[in-house]
Structure formats: structure tokens, C-alpha cells
Amino acid sequence: MAEEVNFICTACPQGCALTVLMENGEVLGVTGNSCKKGLDYANAETSDPRRMVATTVKIRNGFHPLLPVYTERPVPKPMIPQVLAEIRKVELEAPVVMKTVVLENVLGTGINVLASRSMPAKK
């Protein structure tokens, strides 16, 4: 039996309402998308939903006490709590340059965690 799944595409701020026709976990068709990226999103969302994760880590001697960081690519949605726990263990020393890898291959996902900005040392 084919079934319809409705969700919102988050691949860009447009937020198109997608309708996905599914059968046995297979995508039969997608409507409501405004571009090709929406199609990819629908396929991914129904098989392996992923999200970007952005948070902060502690940084010693920095201009601010925290350094914002983000995953360079979206991580599997069910892993988000563990990914956050891993990132929370990181503690750095200023200065740090934007896009420095602060955590490599988080939980074996092949995805690095990067510094969102440069953080100069405290003056």
C-alpha cells in the first residue's frame, strides 16, 4: 500500500511543504518542492534524516569564554544527543582560527566539527 507523508523541506529558508508518496520505505514520488534540492531532501529525510548541529565549547583565555562550533555537514538525526555530548568534552585554548577542526570525525561519522569564527586571546 502506498502512503502519503507530508513534511516541510528545510534545505533552504523557503520551507516548501512536500508531499512524498511512499511504499515499503521506497519513495515513489515527491510533489510540492520548488527545486531539485527538495527532491534530494525528501529522499534523505525518509531514509536517513540528518541535521546540522551548532553549539559552543569552552575556550580558555579567549576574548569570550565560549567558542561557537558547527558540524561541517549534517549528522544523522538520532545521533544528535551523542554528538552534543562528544562536543561538550572539547576544551580549547585561544587563539583559534575560523574553520579550524576542533573535533575530528565525530563518533565515526566521518564528519568534522569546525570553529564557527576566529577567537582571539584575551588582551
Added chain:
Amino acid sequence: MLAKQIYDVVIVGSGPGGVAAAIEAKKAGADDVLIIERDTELGGILLQCIHNGFGLELLKEDLPGPGYAQHFIEEMLSLHVEVLLNTMVMDITPQRHLFLSSKEHGYVEIEARSIVLAMGCRERTRAQIRIPGYRPNGIYTAGTAQRWVNVEGYMPGKEVVILGSGDIGMIMARRLTFEGAHVERVLEIQSYLSGLSRNLVQCLQDYDIPLQLNHTIKRILGKNRVEAIEAVQVDEKWNFVPGTEEIIPCDTLLLSVGLIPENELSRKAGVKLDPITSGPYVDETFQTNVPGIFAAGNVVHVYDLVDWVSEAGFSAGKSAAKYAIALRNAEARYTPLVAGKNVRYVVPHKLDKSTLEAEDVRLQMRVTRPIEQPVWVEVHDGENLITRKAERYVRPGEMVTVVLKTKNYADVAKASKLTIDINPR
């Protein structure tokens, strides 16, 4: 001290709007560009927006807010824009004088040939939405909480209710969940979401945070600290629906009830504001009703995409540079005539150099005090004498005349000003 007293373009605010304006002003040929920021670093509100989703349009890259800001700041600094931090612009006149209060330089007045207003927006607060009850601790705007959690490193509370479904509120719901708080609910008085649908999905639904439309807060409980709020359903006219009240225990209430352009300064400069946007009326070059004063970004109207703020900044910066250059060229046509030693005033006050190319120009003046002996009336450019005339004496009651000849044109054309001195022979 500041590098200059008069700048081609001065930009107020270093968010993405101001930074983009500075970049484009330089690229369009403005010489001295100054950007002024009251905060301790450049970047504006983006520095606390650590989530992703910035730059997809302009940079084709999914960046967090601070990364997006840094990308353009680096470009701006490579173009040698002068930066003034820890400095609040207190007042602007329609003649484009700016009054600054600076941590390092104290109280300073500068002049600009053109100005770009890029002060951004601020959040609506509780006073503007009128919730009855005590004023306990634990009630903050979502943006204030965002700064605490993302920049300064402390949590506003543990059990949170959010009023308003604006983007900052939804983003903070997820953020506080990441940091171990429990977000009980998001209440929205309207029948529709006020932020982006994607934030409903990735900030609320992903973490099972309930959103209740047509709901608001009737009352806040707790004297010193928030202990609970009373939620209630509303009808289409926003009247409370009796019997739908619900007490929700919590220690923190975040308000995400909208943004308003920050325009106190614009008003002082004589800039007219549109009551609908609360921002200045602008033309397609982002010029306000005051000539030479431009505006870009959230100060004009609240954008939902930062990329568009940058684009508005680019246009405003380019227009501001054009205006400044035209003004500078007009100024360059003229040479000021300065009353020097023992001269009280000179008429004319300034000279269009091109006139002298075609005809002689007579300068008339009066002296400050009498000199009863032969004198020279000397016209010079600060270093070299251009012409002089002998007089047997000078007296304040008798006007003195000296004529600049067309043959003096070449010397006058090079001068930035002409000074007239009267010296004994």
C-alpha cells in the same frame, strides 16, 4: 585620535548591513570610510546567532552566523576601512555632523559627506505586549537569553516557556534543549506561525517541543522568581476563552514577540519614518529624505534572510560613495579665502577656480587694526606668495582691495586655500 575630521562615508553599526555598505563604498571609490560600532567587536547580532543557515544565497555555503559575519569583516578590513569600536553614535545632524561617545577618544565630533545608518533592530519587550502580574526575575527576551547562552556562557533557567513563535524564540527552544534545559511549550497568540516553517521543523518538532497556536499568557505567577504562567486560549479577536486556562510551572519565560527597527538616531537626524515598517522612507538607492543620509538592513525593515541584508548594504554603500564623491568634486572646484594676519574678513569667502581662468577676480577686505606705515597685502597658498599689492597704510575704516589676475590661475588651481596677510613693508 581619529585619522580624519571629515570622512567620505561614515557607517553607523557593524552588522552585516553596515559591513556590506563599507565594502561597497570602498569599491565604488570612496577614500575615507569609517565604520562605528558601540560593541567591543565587529559583527552585530550575528555573533550570537551560532546556528547554521546563513550564506546559502550569497556564499553558496551553509555557515553559522559568526562565520558569515567574519567572511565579510575580513573582506572589509582588507579594503582598509577605518574601524572605531566601543563607540556610540549619540547624535547626527541633517548637515551630517556626528557626535560620538567613545571609550578611547571621549566625546568627538566628526563630519561625513555621506552617512549609512545600519543600527539594526531591537526586540519587543514585555512592556510592549502588556502581560499583567508581578515583575519577577526570569522573564527575558529571547535575544538576551541567546547572548547569555551563546556568548557569555550562562543559562537563563531550567524549565522554560516561550511566548511567541518568532524565529529567535524557536531557535532558542532548541538551543536551551541542547544545553539541558526543558522547554515546556511555545505559545503563539496568532492562528499561524510567525517565524519560518523550517524552524518549526528543525527547532521544535525534532525535539518534541509543543507549539500552541491561538494561545497566550493570562498571568505570570511568582513574586521574586517566575514560578508558573497561566496559559489561555484566545478567539479570533484575541479574547480569552473561559475554561481553557492552564497553569504551567516554569522558572523562565522567554519573549519572542517581534523586532522593531532601531531608529532613535535617525529621528534626531531629521529622517522621516514609515509608521508601518518603523524604518526610514527610502528611495531605490536607500537614500532617506535627508540628502546624503542612507539606511540599510534591519534599520529599514526587518529582514528574514541575512543575505538580503548584505545586498541592501551593498546598494546603500555604493550610493553613499557616489554621493560623497560628487560632493567632494564640488568642494574641489572651490578654494576657500582665509582672513590671515591683520585681516578681519575677506569677500568673497570662496572662489570658483574656473572663474579665474576666464577673468580677474577682485578680493575685498577690512583690516583688524590700523597700520600707519607702508604695507604689503599678500595672497599666498600657505607656502608660496601668489600675488601682492603695496599700500601706503591700512585703516579699519577703509576697505582694502586686491585683484587676482587670470595669470595667477595656475598657482591658485594648485592651492587648497588662499590666505591674505597684511605685513609692514
